[in-house]
Amino acid sequence: MTRPDDPDRMATAGGWHGTTLLQPGWLAFTGAAGTTDSHAHAAVQVLIVTDGVVELTDPHQVRRPVQAAIIPTRVRHALHAGPSARATMLYLDPSSSAGRRLTAHLTGPHHDRVEQWEAAARALLPPAGLRATDPTGDPARDPATLVRGWSTPSRGGHPALQHAVQALPQLLHGPVRLTGLAGTAGISASRLGHLFTTELALPFPAYLRWARLRRAIELAADGASLTQAAHGAGFVDSSHLTRVTREMFGLAPSQLLAALPCNRP
Numbered sequence: 001m002t003r004p005d006d007p008d009r010m011a012t013a014g015g016w017h018g019t020t021l022l023q024p025g026w027l028a029f030t031g032a033a034g035t036t037d038s039h040a041h042a043a044v045q046v047l048i049v050t051d052g053v054v055e056l057t058d059p060h061q062v063r064r065p066v067q068a069a070i071i072p073t074r075v076r077h078a079l080h081a082g083p084s085a086r087a088t089m090l091y092l093d094p095s096s097s098a099g100r101r102l103t104a105h106l107t108g109p110h111h112d113r114v115e116q117w118e119a120a121a122r123a124l125l126p127p128a129g130l131r132a133t134d135p136t137g138d139p140a141r142d143p144a145t146l147v148r149g150w151s152t153p154s155r156g157g158h159p160a161l162q163h164a165v166q167a168l169p170q171l172l173h174g175p176v177r178l179t180g181l182a183g184t185a186g187i188s189a190s191r192l193g194h195l196f197t198t199e200l201a202l203p204f205p206a207y208l209r210w211a212r213l214r215r216a217i218e219l220a221a222d223g224a225s226l227t228q229a230a231h232g233a234g235f236v237d238s239s240h241l242t243r244v245t246r247e248m249f250g251l252a253p254s255q256l257l258a259a260l261p262c263n264r265p
Contacts, residue, residue, distance in 0.1 A: 015081065016255060025066045025096035027214070028143035030088045033081035036250030041107065042202055042210030043091035043248075044102045045071040046146065048125070051133065052085030058114040068121035072106035077114075077181045078250060093214075094200040094207070098150035100157065103201050124150070128184055152197050160187040161195040168208070172215045172234045178204050209244050216241055220257045229257075 018031015025027075026043075033054055046152035047054070047069045057063040057078040071077060073094055081087070093098035101236045105124060126149070163185040168176065182192040196204045224232060230241035238253075245253045 013221075016251075018086075020221075022218060023144070023147075024089060026098070026143070027092045027217065029090065030143075031086060033079070033085045033087040033089075034046045036079045036254075037246065038076050038078045039246065039248060039250030040074050040076045041071075041091065041248040042073055042094065042206045042213075044073060044094055044099045044106070045087075046090040046092070046102070046121070046125075047079075048069065048088045048090075050086045050088060053082035054085050054087055055080040055082075056114050056117070058117075059112050061117055062114055064114055066118055066121075067126055069114065069117035070102055070106065070120040070124060072103060072111050073200075075112045075204065088143060090146065092147070093155075093210070094202050095161075096147075097152050098147045100199070101150045101152060107201075119206050128199055155198045158195050160185040160192060161199055164192060168211050169215065172212055173232060176208055176234065194249055210248065213241075213244055213248060217257070226253055226257070227262075 015034025017030065018029055021028045021030075033049075038057070047066065049055070049067050053065050055063050056069055057080070059076045063080070067231045080247065084211055089146075092102060094100070094103055102120070105120050106116070108116070125146070160182075164181050166167075167181065167184050172182070178193055179189045182189040185192060187195075193204050196207055197203060200207060202210075212233045212235060215230040216235065219229040219232045220226070226241065227238045229240045230236075233241070235241045235244070242253050245251060245256055
């Protein structure tokens with residue numbers, strides 16, 4: 001994989017200009033921020049503003065500038081970036097150790113309010129990550145540092161759920177049904193569906209869409225066209241991929257994929 005500061009990984013699309021880093025269990029964007037439509041992703045999002053003003057709007061239509069926020073899965077929100085705004089955005093798979101830790105902190109009756117997202121950031125980010133300036137060693141410039149700090153390998157969750165999550169990537173090129181996945185994990189479909197909801201705070205269909213979207217991103221990073229990436233990740237067509245991308249990121253695929261590294265020889 002190319003270095004995070006490799007100029008080949010730079011792109012501009014709809015106000016977004018930066019670098020995207022793909023790693024198992026997470027992806028991160030660092031650079032100039034733009035604006036999104038209202039959306040609800042299936043990942044746990046960490047937002048750290050490093051320059052300028054970025055505002056978040058929560059489902060209650062409360063809009064306020066934030067310095068850092070941690071946004072739970074399945075909660076609608078929109079992002080509005082001012083001129084020259086820069087940010088790091090980290091998207092954690094909810095099944096990862098780091099994603100589980102953050103999800104556990106984002107529960108309660110007010111988990112869908114922007115002030116709670118800010119409170120979670122204050123509790124879980126190191127002090128340097130809460131500064132808008134860019135001091136040497138600021139973890140906002142090295143998302144991997146944050147992921148390692150939040151990861152607790154001993155907390156893997158139910159073994160059947162772990163098995164299902166590990167088996168899923170090899171099945172994404174075609175139809176995936178909960179009954180078949182549960183069979184490979186040696187558990188009933190209803191029990192596995194319950195585990196997705198209770199342990200990952202995400203129903204199986206939403207997690208499956210997130211897994212397919214991640215696969216499409218990986219294929220696009222390897223040089224696939226939008227249509228090729230859609231089919232390779234199990235989407236019906238590129239229009240289906242477009243709908244899911246807008247649903248989970250509030251962006252068109254062209255805006256999201258423009259910031260990807262291209263690993264094609």
